[in-house]
Amino acid sequence: MTLLRFHIEHPVADAPSEVTVERAMLIGGESLQQAAFSAGLKIGGACGGLGICTTCRVKILSGDAGRPTREEKEMYAKDLLPVAYRLACQTVPQSDVVAMIDT
Ligand code: FES
Numbered sequence: 001m002t003l004l005r006f007h008i009e010h011p012v013a014d015a016p017s018e019v020t021v022e023r024a025m026l027i028g029g030e031s032l033q034q035a036a037f038s039a040g041l042k043i044g045g046a047c048g049g050l051g052i053c054t055t056c057r058v059k060i061l062s063g064d065a066g067r068p069t070r071e072e073k074e075m076y077a078k079d080l081l082p083v084a085y086r087l088a089c090q091t092v093p094q095s096d097v098v099a100m101i102d103t
Pocket of ligand 1: 044046050052053054055056088089090
């Protein structure tokens with residue numbers, strides 16, 4: 001099991017500022033975006049997970065989020081994604097992870 005804790009940077013009124021999700025490690029991996037959607041969290045997804053819109057960006061606060069994908073490297077190279085951030089649709093946790101969602 002993998003514990004994913006989402007820290008919500010700007011929660012709306014009466015919403016929690018942190019949500020912990022326990023997920024089974026899946027073969028092939030489940031992305032942070034899929035886990036967030038499953039938990040009912042509001043996270044961007046304008047391109048449908050193709051890795052080209054950056055609306056799903058999250059900041060990894062701790063844990064192993066795996067290596068950046070080709071799509072993320074392209075966004076870093078174009079200065080469209082700060083280096084400290086990952087695309088939730090492309091990120092497959094390799095351990096328990098704490099990620100910040102800046103709504
Ligand atoms: S949903 Fe568009 S980059 Fe992740």
